[in-house]
Amino acid sequence: DVVMTQSPLSLPVTLGQPASISCRSSQSLVYSDGNIYLNWFQQRPGQSPRRLIYKVSDRDSGVPDRFSGSGSGTDFTLKISRVEAEDVGVYYCMQATHWPWTFGVGTKVEIQ
């Protein structure tokens, strides 16, 4: 199975400051159709996971533009330009190129 390695596992941030989460895959995520199926999910406390970003950098409708995704091959990044209180939660990267789809262990974002 493809291993997704996230860092850091815990990310204390100051309101209004930027935050960045890294995700590395154990093999290339480029699929035969040319797409890279790397998605980012947010899970707020007590809620279900919610997709934020799909195919590396496409932001879901309703997701604030302070969230952005980037990367290629095996290295990916989720950035929050200015953290707000509602961004507290756990963030997961997920690859959907090689079955079974696999997730990172999650990065817990908290306000310091």
Added chain:
Amino acid sequence: QVQLVESGGGLVKPGGSLRLSCEASGFSFSDYYMIWFRQVPGKGLESISYISGSGSDTNYADSVKGRFTISRDNTRNSLYLQMSSLKVEDTAVYYCARSARVPKLGGQGTLVTVSS
């Protein structure tokens, strides 16, 4: 707006069976692959099975292969997961999602607890 309502979870003994359902609305159900994920409370996420829009293409994670069966009824806009020979380690919240490679969740999940 994608809406997915999972149901059918509950408490079951090891070796028992359970059938989960996922009722979909807000999109053309038969046009999409669907997928089941699960999450052990307080832990990470695991993909367990997907099915094509027609039902002809399915796949399973090794952890559930031979014990779980995914199916769908496009006339009812519903997705199912038949779980048998349940193990304690199957205890989790089960979520369904639209699309396989760009999954979009939309429900609260259903809790399955396997315990004697």
